[in-house]
Amino acid sequence: MHGIEGTDAAALAKLRALPVVDIVGGGETDGQGGPRIYPGPILDGKFVVETAEKAYKAGRQAKVLLMIGNNSAEIGGGFVNSSTTKEELFSVFGELKDEAKAAYDPDGNKEFAEVQARFNTDWVWAEPARFSARAFTAIDEPAYVFLFDYVPSYMAERAPCGPGHGTDISFAFNILEQGGGFGPPPTPSAEDKEVTRMMNAYWINFAKTGDPNGKGLPKWPLNNPKTNQILEFQRDGKAVGETDPTKARLNVIEKAMKSRDKIQNRGGI
Template identity: 60%
Template sequence: MKKIVVLLAFLSIGSLNAQQSSTGSTVKTASGLVQGVVEGPSEVFKGIPFAAPPVGEFRWKAPQPVKKWSGVRDAGKYAANPAQAGWGAKPGTIAEGSSEDCLYLNVWKPANAAAKAKLPVMVWIYGGGFTGGSASSPQNYGIEMNKNGVILVNINYRVGRLGYFAHPALSSELPNEYKGNYGFMDQIAALKWVQKNIAAFGGDPKNVTIFGFSAGGVSVHSLITIPSAKGLFHKAIGHSSGGRDGVLTGRPINKENADVLYAVSAETIGMNFAKKQGITGTDAATLAALRVLPVEKIVDGGQETDGPNGPRTHSGPIFDGKLVVETAETAYMSARQPKIPLMIGNCSAEIGGAFVSNAKTKEELFASFGTLEAEAKAAFDPEGTKKFEEVIAKFNTDWVWGEPARMTARTFLAKGAPAYVFQFGYVPTSSQQRSPYGAGHGSDISFVFNTLGAHWGGPGGAAPTITPTESELARIMCGYWTNFAKTGNPNGANLPNWPMYNNQNQDILDVELDGKVVAKPDQRKARFDVIEKAMKNRDKIQSRGI
């Protein structure tokens, strides 16, 4: 059975106005002293290592301990992004500013926060299709969150083949160690760093919220259901994160889960990649040869064409059976997730085109639902007047992100945990002709961080014009998110009421096309209902990637 793999990257396309920096305070971490910089109302500690550089013998190994340092470490500059191809990088190179030495994080705290303030902590996990991303994007700066009394931690994690890779030679080396999901191991190592060190920055290690977008949102689901991540956080937020199966490859672990796995194992994919590099075998010498490959030969963004020996391009999460022991959907359906508050949602028109289905017309798309054809047509195009482009955009969005979010919210409710569901649909007037059906993938992120200059502005261009509607919407959303981090409830003073999700009314917070914030029953119910039925027969739906 084919599966959807969410491999969309969304990186900031602009930059905020530079903040005037001055020397900040010195904080004692478990590895040594760090000195940050004061930027406006925030104190920022940049490029703090949470694990040893994953290079040489540590390539494709679990994060190793940081070497302690003497003296004071300058935390005034961001570290490199994880090695990635990036846009515009020439073949045989990696993106400027990226490096295999990448296991660093950034801490944003209110400049006036006392060392024992016990402020709530939010840990951001970037998107990028598990092949790219950055913990230092201006879109994800923490100034406005700091103003709301929350500490922000942005973490790097390995991506692409450096972050998700399997090979028999790796499996044989120290077989009791976790294998394959090095990016997830990095995320867990960073969360352990937070537990051990954040109190020194004024944070509360007993009040940590993880949140992420796209691949970062998928990571949130994974962390919720990975046993070794238990207890490292206390609330979760998923942006365009899905929740159903479809992002794992590996080998069947047992009969219950065999149907959610790719037919080709992650080890086979790794061996095919090695063959392309002229490396064969499965012994220690093979592994040594792989570990001395130039990083540029390993990083290709996951876009390389499969070779004559089979697929070699998968670079996302792996069902290894030790770290990742089941899919999020399987865990949720069996109530094996922790009882923690959840906030989850997506944008209203994430992506169009042949993302899920190869259908070229509405009729062809509806026919792919088989016996549910009439119900699908009634749900997506009841009057028969919608353009195919609108129908396919809504179908893609609902199939990959919308209905899985509802499924996830329902399972959390069944566990007795509060769940809050949102849909973000705002599109600037100037962009509505280009995006007439709603907000695209990642449109909500700069509003959550209240960093609109980073999203709407172009690099090196004139300062963007931010309308009063946008400014107010960003204030509201940043307020919701930071309130949730504080209490598990997004509501607070000077914010429209956001009702907790329930199975009767299915109330959500809807940010409409014009930016109006409305709480109402989910208008997508009929579409979600038919997709939920189709999900039970995914192998019968004639579409690509399902």
């Protein structure tokens, strides 16, 4: 690529002289009109020698406490797969098609946009988060998992499927009035403020003690594969410790990930 060959100092100098646009390709697609691609670590065998997934499976991750989770509708559209209908999307699961349909659209009445957003979320964020929590539990490190499904009042019309990527940040860091990247919002509602209070307190407690729980907060249960307990910030503003309500979806995603050639143009872990 770019006519640069060799591994000597001259080749390195040429690589360093390349403009940024030549390195990233001018965007996040594989050529004009091509599928989305994203820059990331390169397995060069020296600096980066294995994927995080491989390291976690082997128990080589850092021995630290873990808090991990995702928003309920991280991103919509063809982020992972270019399907344009529910039937087309379920078909990419191959022999898991019926299981995927039962998990994502059991009554057959969900809008494609919602199913697609859930699929994107589970493939790139939620199932990898569950995998990570299990990996840390396996080396006897506590893991706390959350699902953020609360939509602030001023974004209700813009986020019918649930909160998108990054929406949780303004709650966790108690900066709701700054809009969390969506511009200055109207005055937060009492419900918005209560969700902010709880979420910010959980994060502070975890940073201070390694346990997010504390006075005035609903119990956040430890996660482990046997109970699959998480804390959900629900759409109504309540924080509830419960068995993961997305378990069926994540189970079929986990199976699909074991046969990754079934789903093309996917995101990754």
